[in-house]
Amino acid sequence: MAYETIIVEIEDYVALIRLNRPDALNALNSKLMGELSEALTAADGNDNVRCIIITGSEKAFAAGADIKEMSEKTFVDVFGDDMFAAETEAVTRVRKPIIAAVAGYALGGGCELAMMCDFILCADNAKFGQPEINLGVVAGMGGTQRLTRFVGKSKSMDMHLTGRFMDAAEAERCGLVSRVVPAKELIAEAKKTAAKIAEKSQITVLAVKESVNRAYETTMREGLLFERRVFHSLFSTEDQKEGMAAFLEKRSPQFRDR
Ligand code: CO8
16 A cells, blocks of 8 residues: 555564654644544554554654644634544554654654553653644643643643653653654664564454553543453453463474464
């Protein structure tokens, strides 16, 4: 499938999706959001994909929603189309793990897209921010909700109210990203991490993603029950038998359930 605003490569069970609007620092216009949601849905349904990486360029993961495209829109346009609702839903409906590999700017919708992924690996030149306040709007793709859950109210308020940028060290310190790596090693590290996930029991990978996401979507009591029931149900899989037998026999597991 040929896309105009993204590049998709699938190799060794990993789909690498590169946002590719270099002249606009990968600003998220409707074409890119449509292509991204299409590519993610396709990767989710592709048996040759076990993990997905979304990345941008060395200068920008994405500098936000496309201001040129948005600037003349009216309330009737954005509310009437429910701007980006279907596209962001598509990102969060993906069942396979998605890693955001962020270098450079991840601002506004770019930061929000990274936070929709399952975890963020970032380069040491990464800069995160929710500068929508400078444009007379608020975040609209989950920033006020997700950033607040990830880094707490105080820092989230600071970011959204001042529009300041956060560097990679601060992002790691406050738990927004899982790891910081040198910019030159970002893609290699993301691929290595994805490959590690791709060699696990894939049925268990799906179960892990659903279970961790429950922590954000329900009460602690319900989340704990969900996790325990998932744990119980995995005893119905061949991969559980294989994983535990392999440990006891001191060999590598050969997972087959997916
Ligand atoms: N949209 C469109 N074009 C952009 C964007 C953007 N968000 N960001 C950068 N560009 C373009 C610039 O206009 C410029 O184009 P040109 O060369 O044609 O003038 C080119 O990219 C390079 O940018 P700069 O010259 O500005 O590069 P600098 O290195 O000087 O600065 C910055 C880089 C700091 C990233 C700067 O470009 C910037 O501040 N960009 C805007 C960041 C921003 O405000 N992002 C938030 C946008 S709003 C948003 O994301 C809301 C999402 C919610 C959607 C909700 C749907 C329901």
